[in-house]
Amino acid sequence: MNNKGMLYLVATPIGNLEDITFRAIRTLREVDFIAAEDTRQTIKLLNHFEIKKSLVSYYEHNKKEKGNYLINQLLEGKNIALVSDAGTPGISDPGEDLVKLCIENDIKVTMIPGPVAAVTGLVISGLPAGRFAFEGFLPMNKRARKERLASLKNEVRTIVFYEAPHKLIHTLKDLYDAFGNRKIVFARELTKRFEEIIRCDLESAIEKYDNESPKGEFVLMVEGISEEVVFESRKKDWNTMSLEEHMKLYISEGLDKKDAMKKVAEDRGISKREVYNGLL
Ligand code: SAM
Numbered sequence: 001m002n003n004k005g006m007l008y009l010v011a012t013p014i015g016n017l018e019d020i021t022f023r024a025i026r027t028l029r030e031v032d033f034i035a036a037e038d039t040r041q042t043i044k045l046l047n048h049f050e051i052k053k054s055l056v057s058y059y060e061h062n063k064k065e066k067g068n069y070l071i072n073q074l075l076e077g078k079n080i081a082l083v084s085d086a087g088t089p090g091i092s093d094p095g096e097d098l099v100k101l102c103i104e105n106d107i108k109v110t111m112i113p114g115p116v117a118a119v120t121g122l123v124i125s126g127l128p129a130g131r132f133a134f135e136g137f138l139p140m141n142k143r144a145r146k147e148r149l150a151s152l153k154n155e156v157r158t159i160v161f162y163e164a165p166h167k168l169i170h171t172l173k174d175l176y177d178a179f180g181n182r183k184i185v186f187a188r189e190l191t192k193r194f195e196e197i198i199r200c201d202l203e204s205a206i207e208k209y210d211n212e213s214p215k216g217e218f219v220l221m222v223e224g225i226s227e228e229v230v231f232e233s234r235k236k237d238w239n240t241m242s243l244e245e246h247m248k249l250y251i252s253e254g255l256d257k258k259d260a261m262k263k264v265a266e267d268r269g270i271s272k273r274e275v276y277n278g279l280l
Helices: 022-030 039-048 060-075 095-104 117-125 142-152 165-179 202-211 227-240 243-252 257-268 272-279
Strands: 006-010 033-036 055-057 080-083 108-112 132-136 158-163 183-188 196-201 218-222
Touching: 006 022, 006 060, 006 095, 022 080, 022 108, 033 039, 033 060, 039 055, 055 060, 060 080, 060 095, 095 108, 117 132, 117 158, 117 183, 117 196, 117 218, 132 142, 142 165, 158 165, 165 202, 165 218, 183 202, 196 202, 227 257, 243 257, 243 272, 257 272
Parallel strands: 006 080, 006 108, 033 055, 033 080, 132 158
Antiparallel strands: 158 218, 183 196, 183 218
16 A cells, blocks of 8 residues: 655746646645745745645755655655745646655656746747757856757757846846847836836847846747858858768767768768768
């Protein structure tokens, strides 16, 4: 018999308190206790819905010790809800570590879905949303940040970032240095009273925020590079690349040998046999 408890990942509003599901409220009422990233924020939410429940704080800087505590409680049969300071637990918060621990300990995890700032911002942005790359917060470490941005330079999908207002201008300048001028959409204060969507490009965004300090919470959507631009810049590279290097490029992107050969042949306007012979 399995007497273990269950972890409920409960999404909560990202601003507007009406954006909570019936199931989220019922779950918060029914669990034994709630693990919260920001207890002050969660108390406001619980008070609003008249839910009386004990809270345990679980956030980035205590996740190791509190993670073990929560796992022991779950193993003893307690049902726990995990909530983020806002939105979906596990998105840019330590929720994913707790889920991993539960899986390692054979504890069931379920999700009560709800708002995510990234998806809300993306669909409102008007930029392509069929495929997108969620990047969350860029690394703070200078080198790691540079490498991350370099790895995104040829990303064709819309790229979604989170950023704190006091770091916004710094990040905009880094984005401009890495990508050049691109379309950017700011989704500010989503679902709140002063929700605002600003559609512009990186150059004008830098000009704007060099002269005013940004307020509130932001999701940034940056347009991906166009497939044609990638193709053209690669074409330049092929002239200086050997067949082996050209093949390696596609294999590093996840293609198998056969498909890589096909792409190389297409790129160079030669037959697959010629590529094959050239590689021998
Ligand atoms: N777990 C959350 C989610 O599901 O979206 C994200 C948490 S992350 C620590 C906080 C970041 O999310 C903020 O810095 C901001 O970039 C973004 N964010 C959260 N609420 C927002 C809102 N109402 N409007 C715009 N951005 C928001």
